Amino acid sequence: xxxxxxxxxxxxxxxxxxxxxxxxxxxxxxxxxxxxxxxxxxxxxxxxxxxxxxxxxxxxxxxxxxxxxxxxxxxxxxxxxxxxxxxxxxxxxxxxxxxxxxxxxxxxxxxxxxxxxxxxxxxxxxxxxxxxxxxxxxxxxxxxxxxxxxxxxxxxxxxxxxxxxxxxxxxxxxxxxxxxxxxxxxxxxxxxxxxxxxxxxxxxxxxxxxxxxxxxxxxxxxxxxxxxxxxxxxxxxxxxxxxxxxxxxxxxxxxxxxxxxxxxxxxxxxxxxxxxxxxxxxxxxxxxxxxxxxxxxxxxxxxxxxxxxxxxxxxxxxxx
Amino acid sequence: xxxxxxxxxxxxxxxxxxxxxxxxxxxxxxxxxxxxxxxxxxxxxxxxxxxxxxxxxxxxxxxxxxxxxxxxxxxxxxxxxxxxxxxxxxxxxxxxxxxxxxxxxxxxxxxxxxxxxxxxxxxxxxxxxxxxxxxxxxxxxxxxxxxxxxxxxxxxxxxxxxxxxxxxxxxxxxxxxxxxxxxxxxxxxxxxxxxxxxxxxxxxxxxxxxxxxxxxxxxxxxxxxxxxxxxxxxxxxxxxxxxxxxxxxxxxxxxxxxxxxxxxxxxxxxxxxxxxxxxxxxxxxxxxxxxxxxxxxxxxxxxxxxxxxxxxxxxxxxxxxxxxxxxxxxxxxxxxxxxxxxxxxxxxxxxxxxxxxxxxxxxxxxxxxxxxxxxxxxxxxxxxxxxxxxxxxxxxxxxxxxxxxxxxxxxxxxxxxxxxxxxxxxxxxxxxxxxxxxxxxxx
Numbered sequence: 001x002x003x004x005x006x007x008x009x010x011x012x013x014x015x016x017x018x019x020x021x022x023x024x025x026x027x028x029x030x031x032x033x034x035x036x037x038x039x040x041x042x043x044x045x046x047x048x049x050x051x052x053x054x055x056x057x058x059x060x061x062x063x064x065x066x067x068x069x070x071x072x073x074x075x076x077x078x079x080x081x082x083x084x085x086x087x088x089x090x091x092x093x094x095x096x097x098x099x100x101x102x103x104x105x106x107x108x109x110x111x112x113x114x115x116x117x118x119x120x121x122x123x124x125x126x127x128x129x130x131x132x133x134x135x136x137x138x139x140x141x142x143x144x145x146x147x148x149x150x151x152x153x154x155x156x157x158x159x160x161x162x163x164x165x166x167x168x169x170x171x172x173x174x175x176x177x178x179x180x181x182x183x184x185x186x187x188x189x190x191x192x193x194x195x196x197x198x199x200x201x202x203x204x205x206x207x208x209x210x211x212x213x214x215x216x217x218x219x220x221x222x223x224x225x226x227x228x229x230x231x232x233x234x235x236x237x238x239x240x241x242x243x244x245x246x247x248x249x250x251x252x253x254x255x256x257x258x259x260x261x262x263x264x265x266x267x268x269x270x271x272x273x274x275x276x277x278x279x280x281x282x283x284x285x286x287x288x289x290x291x292x293x294x295x296x297x298x299x300x301x302x303x304x305x306x307x308x309x310x311x312x313x314x315x316x317x318x319x320x
Numbered sequence: 321x322x323x324x325x326x327x328x329x330x331x332x333x334x335x336x337x338x339x340x341x342x343x344x345x346x347x348x349x350x351x352x353x354x355x356x357x358x359x360x361x362x363x364x365x366x367x368x369x370x371x372x373x374x375x376x377x378x379x380x381x382x383x384x385x386x387x388x389x390x391x392x393x394x395x396x397x398x399x400x401x402x403x404x405x406x407x408x409x410x411x412x413x414x415x416x417x418x419x420x421x422x423x424x425x426x427x428x429x430x431x432x433x434x435x436x437x438x439x440x441x442x443x444x445x446x447x448x449x450x451x452x453x454x455x456x457x458x459x460x461x462x463x464x465x466x467x468x469x470x471x472x473x474x475x476x477x478x479x480x481x482x483x484x485x486x487x488x489x490x491x492x493x494x495x496x497x498x499x500x501x502x503x504x505x506x507x508x509x510x511x512x513x514x515x516x517x518x519x520x521x522x523x524x525x526x527x528x529x530x531x532x533x534x535x536x537x538x539x540x541x542x543x544x545x546x547x548x549x550x551x552x553x554x555x556x557x558x559x560x561x562x563x564x565x566x567x568x569x570x571x572x573x574x575x576x577x578x579x580x581x582x583x584x585x586x587x588x589x590x591x592x593x594x595x596x597x598x599x600x601x602x603x604x605x606x607x608x609x610x611x612x613x614x615x616x617x618x619x620x621x622x623x624x625x626x627x628x629x630x631x632x633x634x635x636x637x638x639x640x641x642x643x644x645x646x647x648x649x650x651x652x653x654x655x656x657x658x659x660x661x662x663x664x665x666x667x668x669x670x671x672x673x674x675x676x677x678x679x680x681x682x683x684x685x686x687x688x689x690x691x692x693x694x695x696x697x698x699x700x701x702x703x704x705x706x707x708x709x710x711x712x713x714x715x716x717x718x719x720x721x722x723x724x725x726x727x728x729x730x731x732x733x734x735x736x737x738x739x740x741x742x743x744x745x746x747x748x749x750x751x752x753x754x755x756x757x758x759x760x761x762x763x
Contacts, residue, residue: 061365067543070359122566122594123429123539152594154468155461162460207569240429244362244543246571267428270512272545295428295458 003104008289008302009140010106050086059089062313066275069245072282090310097309100281105262105289105303108233113145113191113199115224115231117184118264119217119254120238122205125266127156129238129292130202131163132300133264138168142197145170147187149180149220150204160202166297170196180204180216181223188227201232208253221258236289238264241274251280262289265303269293273312329353329391347379350394361611363574364547367581375401399608405577406604407586414560416532418502419451421493423529425522425557426537427549428510431565433462435537435591436507437469438599439563443503444475451501452477453492455485455525456509466507473596476501485509485521490528506531513552522557534559535588538575540567546575547582554583561588564602568592572611645738647694647702689722693730696720705734 006014049055056077063073079096086092108114116133118126127150134144146164148171150156157173164171172190174183184201191199203220206213224231237260239247254260265274268291277288288303329350351372358368379397413422422439424432433456440450452470454477456462463479470477476499478492489506496504506529511518526534536550536559553559564576567590576587587602694702696719701708708716708731717724 064359065365065544067362067545070356121541121569123431125429153465154472155465158461158464159459207566209568209570240539242427242539242543242545242549243541244571244575245360246362246541246569247543249570250541267512270427270545271514271548272543276543 003302003304005136005140005302008105008107009109009137009142011140056081059313063275066273066312067242067244067247068275068312069248069279072279075282076278089313093313094306094309097278097312098305100278101287101303101305104305105287107289108261109142109198111230111233113188113196113228114233115188115191115228116198116200116234116236117203117221117224117232117258118201118236118238119203119258119260120205121207121250124205124238124240124243125292126205126238127160127163127202128295129236129264129266129290129300130160130200131167132292132297133290134164134167134169134198134200135297136300137198143170143195144168144198144200145172145187145191145194145196147184147190147199147201148173149183149187149201151175151178151180151183152204156202156204169200170194181220184220185223185227188224188231192228208250214253214257217254218257234261234289235259236262236264237286238266239274239276240272241265241268241276242270242272243276245276245279247276248279248283251284251286255284255286260286262287264288264290264292266292268311269299274308275312277308329394344380347376347394350379350391351376354394354398357612358574358577361572361574361613362541362543362546362578363611364544364578364582367547367578371401371405371577371581395612399605399612402577402608402611403605406580406607408604410561410586411588411601413588414532415503418500419493419496419504420502420533421529421531422503422505422533422535423526423531424505424507424535424537424563425553425559426510427512427539428459430510430537430539431563431591432456432510432537433466433469433507434594434596435535435563435565435589435599436466436505437473437475438591438596439535439589440470440475440503440505441473441596442599443505444473448503449501450475450503450505451492451496451499453489453496453504453506454479455489455492455506457483457485457488458509462507462509469596486524486528489525493529504529513549513556519552519556526557533561535561535563536579536585537563537565538579540564540573540575541569541571542575544578546578550579550583550585554585559583559585561586563587563589563591563599565591568598572613573607574611576607577611645734647697647705647734648699650734650737651691651694651702689720689726690730692720693717693722693727705731 004013006012059080060073060077063076064070068076076093076096080086080092083092107116118130120126130146134146137144144167146160146167146169148157148160150160151174161171161173170190172183172187174186180203187199187201190196201220201224203217204213206217208214221232221235235258237251237254239250243250251260251263263277263280263286265277265288268274274291277286280286281288288308291301291303291308293299293301354375355368355372358371359365363371375398378401379394414420424436424439426432433454436452440452443450452466452475454463454466456466467477467479478495480488480491482488482491485508492506493504506525508522508525509518511522513519534557536553538546538550542549550562562576562579562585564573564587567573579585580587587604587607590600590602590607592598592600693716696716697708701712701716713724713727713731717727720727
């Protein structure tokens with residue numbers, strides 16, 4: 001069963017509004033059907049023949065084409081190969097992938113305010129994700145404050161402010177060129193003073209190869225922690241589903257610098273499967289917490305390993 | 321630890337004898353390594369398959385260049401094929417009756433807006449009079465973003481309150497024409513290649529503005545899907561070239577190769593930073609090196625080739641393999657190395673060798689002294705060093721301005737090296753071990 005927002009936020013489970021789930025699944029599926037090729041159709045569970053060496057090769061190819069990478073693809077195929085029988089490829093793959101990612105993810109919102117720091121390289125969709133997440137949180141009955149710690153990019157603050165309005169969240173901005181750490185500080189301070197449930201801090205996109213900018217991010221985190229010990233309670237790395245093998249290095253550097261607690265995988269409404277999160281999970285043990293499936297406010301979901309695994313090899317999500 | 325592809329290949333090919341031809345089995349091993357390297361660099365799976373086939377054909381039967389290890393030889397072939405595939409690196413834009421329209425298209429987050437501003441700046445530096453149009457109405461504050469960038473570089477941005485991107489583009493074009501601009505760059509909203517409605521919108525913008533250049537803006541870290549994206553954009557809108565962005569990162573950039581291989585469209589520019597002057601002309605050979613993860617090794621190979629005259633090399637090789645190593649050989653090796661340029665910098669480019677270099681003092685003057693000693697020998701003495709007795713040593717020392725001790729050291733060094741050459745099975749370059757010569761020439 002796909003994870004719903006209430007469980008993801010640690011609330012008592014509520015009968016999920018089926019509409020929103022269907023909407024997301026529809027978007028995932030339409031991306032899938034556009035890319036359904038002869039290859040992926042062969043891999044469909046009913047035609048996967050574990051005895052046939054060629055289907056194993058095709059499976060490995062499908063995984064590499066999904067950016068899983070040569071090493072991780074080989075590893076996955078090996079693990080599947082060790083099973084005695086595979087009646088349902090989708091189920092088998094789901095088990096392997098789920099095992100890799102661990103239990104269904106949760107967002108750590110126990111503290112008040114719970115502070116979420118959002119980081120990543122340029123263009124991955126951080127600001128949009130912040131907006132969508134704020135919306136999901138306010139929809140769950142929580143009060144949210146957004147801090148605009150991207151003080152570098154032209155009109156970044158204006159962009160985020162639009163999202164804050166859409167999501168019904170408070171907004172703390174800055175003067176352009178102001179030190180991002182001090183904006184983060186102001187945001188946490190305001191969150192505490194105003195009694196907000198969640199503070200989300202957006203940061204500027206930065207390449208992991210820019211040592212000085214990574215250092216800046218370390219400082220942002222340190223300042224947040226100093227103001228509120230234990231914060232940030234979540235540090236989300238926003239990753240574009242279309243990213244290739246460089247994603248591993250991104251995850252590694254950001255993780256070492258600011259202790260990433262989870263990945264938000266964006267742009268899954270495209271044709272990319274986001275397979276890069278698999279080697280990231282192998283190498284770094286980083287869980288995926290959220291997926292983005294579009295540019296609208298509602299286009300965000302808690303990560304579901306089963307849906308993800310099936311989509312990886314071109315199969316329809318469970319229940320479709 | 322294998323750091324570079326050249327190292328990996330050498331590990332795989334190590335046993336091959338240096339005068340051998342690259343045979344099927346050897347090539348098979350090498351192709352597997354290359355396939356792996358290219359996939360790790362995000363070159364599309366299918367493009368890799370085709371590419372490896374073309375390299376295999378070319379490599380079969382080729383002679384191994386004497387001065388290169390078989391591994392380096394294969395790398396050289398791969399690099400050449402990659403560079404050829406990347407194209408000529410044609411960074412020219414087409415210009416029409418003013419205003420020339422350049423339409424920027426691509427996925428969300430690829431870097432279109434930044435690239436638009438950078439391109440405008442570059443064109444102005446080239447003497448043009450460009451303007452910008454923010455036709456991205458989807459993303460919050462996209463218009464403001466381009467306006468702020470335009471202000472930074474003092475290039476006019478023609479925004480409009482119209483609600484439709486096609487109308488906005490058209491309006492911007494009119495104003496640019498009226499204001500006498502000769503180039504107009506239109507920034508559009510990022511869009512998925514599978515979004516029919518948005519692709520249709522792009523087609524409409526194209527029809528309304530008749531661009532002379534449609535540029536696909538592509539993130540250098542894009543993985544396997546780059547092909548799908550490029551093909552879809554090509555099919556719907558037809559682009560003329562690519563701007564590859566975020567190359568200041570460490571993504572190997574295989575997407576560039578995939579796009580070029582599949583659409584034939586050249587990469588025109590490389591965006592290498594967030595500052596607005598960081599837009600470069602695209603260099604296909606540099607990109608090929610980057611994709612292979614090679615850095616400087618290639619220039620070393622090229623220099624090695626220039627330095628070696630085929631005859632000289634063949635002869636030296638024959639003698640080395642038979643265990644002979646005369647002072648003539650010594651001299652040719654030195655001269656080969658000398659031709660290649662300042663020693664230390666060059667030697668440090670050799671994968672693995674660089675680390676060994678760190679403790680060493682390879683002194684040019686030392687080398688010159690060694691050369692002087694050898695030149696003071698008679699040709700017979702050079703060929704048959706065993707002849708060099710006490711009185712000859714004295715004569716040689718005097719003739720070269722060195723001490724007998726130094727001449728003795730050199731003679732010992734040659735003996736050591738001869739032993740070494742005999743045991744040489746690894747096919748390394750005939751580089752001279754500086755340790756053996758370390759003491760020669762020092763007072």
